[in-house]
Amino acid sequence: MTRNLFWVSFFHYLRRLSRGYLGILIFVALPLVIVWVLSFVYSQNTEEQIYVFGYNMISTNISIGMMLIFQLSGGIYLLNYLNHDLIKPMKWRLKASPCATYTLVFSGTAACLVFTVLQGILIVVGTSLLQDAYWGNVWIVIFVIVLVSIISQFLNITLFLYIRNVNTAEYISWFLSWAMAVLGGLIFTLPDNAFFSFMKQYGTPFSLAQSAIRESGFLGTSSTNMLVCIAALLGIAGILAVLVIKLGRRKLI
Amino acid sequence: MTIFLFAFIRSLRRKSTLVAMFVLPLAIVFIRTLWTLENGRGFLFYGMIIMFAAFSLVRSIMIDRMTGTVVRIFAAPVATFQYLFQNLLAFWLIIGVQTIVFVVIGSALYGWGIEMAVRLILSYNIFAVASLAFSLAWNSMFRSKVMSDAIFSIIISLMALLGGIFIPISMLPDFLRKIGMLFPTYWLSNSLLFIQDKEWNGQYWLSILIMFLFSAAFLLYGSKRRLE
Numbered sequence: 001m002t003r004n005l006f007w008v009s010f011f012h013y014l015r016r017l018s019r020g021y022l023g024i025l026i027f028v029a030l031p032l033v034i035v036w037v038l039s040f041v042y043s044q045n046t047e048e049q050i051y052v053f054g055y056n057m058i059s060t061n062i063s064i065g066m067m068l069i070f071q072l073s074g075g076i077y078l079l080n081y082l083n084h085d086l087i088k089p090m091k092w093r094l095k096a097s098p099c100a101t102y103t104l105v106f107s108g109t110a111a112c113l114v115f116t117v118l119q120g121i122l123i124v125v126g127t128s129l130l131q132d133a134y135w136g137n138v139w140i141v142i143f144v145i146v147l148v149s150i151i152s153q154f155l156n157i158t159l160f161l162y163i164r165n166v167n168t169a170e171y172i173s174w175f176l177s178w179a180m181a182v183l184g185g186l187i188f189t190l191p192d193n194a195f196f197s198f199m200k201q202y203g204t205p206f207s208l209a210q211s212a213i214r215e216s217g218f219l220g221t222s223s224t225n226m227l228v229c230i231a232a233l234l235g236i237a238g239i240l241a242v243l244v245i246k247l248g249r250r251k252l253i
Numbered sequence: 254m255t256i257f258l259f260a261f262i263r264s265l266r267r268k269s270t271l272v273a274m275f276v277l278p279l280a281i282v283f284i285r286t287l288w289t290l291e292n293g294r295g296f297l298f299y300g301m302i303i304m305f306a307a308f309s310l311v312r313s314i315m316i317d318r319m320t321g322t323v324v325r326i327f328a329a330p331v332a333t334f335q336y337l338f339q340n341l342l343a344f345w346l347i348i349g350v351q352t353i354v355f356v357v358i359g360s361a362l363y364g365w366g367i368e369m370a371v372r373l374i375l376s377y378n379i380f381a382v383a384s385l386a387f388s389l390a391w392n393s394m395f396r397s398k399v400m401s402d403a404i405f406s407i408i409i410s411l412m413a414l415l416g417g418i419f420i421p422i423s424m425l426p427d428f429l430r431k432i433g434m435l436f437p438t439y440w441l442s443n444s445l446l447f448i449q450d451k452e453w454n455g456q457y458w459l460s461i462l463i464m465f466l467f468s469a470a471f472l473l474y475g476s477k478r479r480l481e
Contacts, residue, residue, distance in 0.1 A: 022403045026403060037414055038414070038419065041420050041425060041426065044424070044426060080399075167402075168269050188287070191286055
């Protein structure tokens with residue numbers, strides 16, 4: 001019974017996600033445009049060799065960063081659904097349905113996860129076809145996208161359960177992913193010292209994911225490094241999962 | 254000036270505004286690498302903070318319109334002009350005070366000098382007017398907060414991209430620069446170029462004038478539409 005309910009609500013969440021064109025515009029079209037413009041401008045203004053083994057290194061660098069920023073904010077979908085379904089207008093109606101709240105939350109999270117992973121893959125395909133970006137090992141990239149997506153969903157649920165205001169939570173979510181990008185060295189060059197070089201490589205989920213993707217291909221040096229980054233991402237996802245379960249039991253049901 | 258007073262108090266009570274207005278600028282003003290004269294990114298990031306602050310402040314006019322509060326306000330002897338003027342003045346005052354505090358701290362930390370400080374305050378304040386007017390015009394086009402927010406986040410990214418926030422405008426290719434000229438952020442960047450190049454006087458005043466004209470145009474469009 002529970003399983004059936006799960007699939008029904010999963011399916012409907014997925015339908016709901018696929019109907020909004022704005023999400024796709026923000027999370028897929030926008031990063032593609034940004035990557036296009038930035039790599040176009042930087043390629044015009046550089047003296048160094050841009051193409052290595054047929055791949056454009058400038059757009060590779062920007063694409064990896066942009067994909068991760070938008071993946072880390074992908075949980076905003078879930079944030080809005082949780083707000084709409086379990087806090088604000090639909091709360092009593094959905095609580096009156098024979099579907100338990102945790103089934104709804106699980107199916108919503110799963111549907112958002114599938115959808116944001118698809119978005120991430122679309123960005124990867126788009127940038128590698130249009131911009132000659134290099135993404136290393138495809139399977140590793142997909143795995144990293146899944147992990148980052150899971151972290152993003154959990155992070156957004158945690159923010160939402162603590163803050164209870166969807167607008168503020170959304171702002172903080174965007175701010176966090178851009179702050180991680182800043183610490184990852186994407187926006188401007190960071191000072192060259194031990195703290196910042198650690199943050200750039202392993203300090204945040206953003207930099208862990210970035211390092212994992214880079215290490216999976218010829219841009220990196222060791223596969224051990226990649227495994228360490230992936231293990232750390234798994235660890236973060238695990239910690240957040242425990243936190244979400246504890247918080248959810250207390251505040252949502 | 255009752256509306257002014259209440260708009261002022263109401264804006265200060267919102268936590269998100271307070272964070273945007275005071276915590277963020279204070280956080281970035283102490284990052285030394287952003288404020289070197291060769292890099293100069295910090296000056297533009299601060300411009301984006303003003304833009305966000307303006308958008309979140311003008312939100313209360315939109316909330317008034319959506320919840321029907323505005324209809325009740327107009328039942329009192331209040332003209333549209335008074336309502337808008339006093340609200341926008343309150344918002345502008347908040348941003349203006351914050352800009353002055355910010356520039357004073359910056360001057361104390363990095364020795365900007367009096368002429369540069371005055372010029373910075375002037376361009377940020379005119380930009381604040383342009384941002385407020387832009388947000389007013391923007392919000393008048395939408396009936397739902399979610400739609401307005403979502404599309405605004407796309408537009409602001411494009412503005413940042415073409416307005417020299419990510420890449421200096423001198424590096425933009427010609428056709429992208431022409432598109433960028435349609436946004437006030439481009440002219441803020443252009444006016445701030447005097448920091449690196451002292452001979453930029455004419456361009457500085459031209460940028461201020463254009464931001465001013467932008468403000469007038471947006472204000473006309475934003476206030477023309479009936480508020481209810």
